[in-house]
Amino acid sequence: MKKPIEDQISQYSKELRLPALGHHFKEVARQSASEGAGYETFLLRLMQIEYEKRIENRKGAAIRQAGFPARMYLSELEKQHLPSRPSRNYRCWSGWILSNPGKISCCPETRAPAKPI
Numbered sequence: 001m002k003k004p005i006e007d008q009i010s011q012y013s014k015e016l017r018l019p020a021l022g023h024h025f026k027e028v029a030r031q032s033a034s035e036g037a038g039y040e041t042f043l044l045r046l047m048q049i050e051y052e053k054r055i056e057n058r059k060g061a062a063i064r065q066a067g068f069p070a071r072m073y074l075s076e077l078e079k080q081h082l083p084s085r086p087s088r089n090y091r092c093w094s095g096w097i098l099s100n101p102g103k104i105s106c107c108p109e110t111r112a113p114a115k116p117i
Helices: 003-014 019-035 041-066
Strands: 097-098 104-106
Touching: 003 097, 041 097
Parallel strands: none
Antiparallel strands: 097 104
16 A cells, blocks of 8 residues: 655655655645745745754754753852953953842942953
């Protein structure tokens, strides 16, 4: 017994490692048919979706490989990891304190604008 075309497309897309193509081909086919678009437009849309998914997955993989922590909070900030000499964009590191967990406030003695270094 022959499999329906949709099942065959899904199977081939898995084998060819084109998951977005297999997942989105029905909706793109309906959209292309309703607009009267040609086969080339249909194929282009499928390829664009596959490309965008691959870029998205590539970015996600790079972030996972980088090993960034899931979340960081100001209460977990360790002062030894801050630069010893602030850049021109920052006023004065010693003037900033963590008053409550997660909130930053300025010390009263450093409220006057500091000169850039």
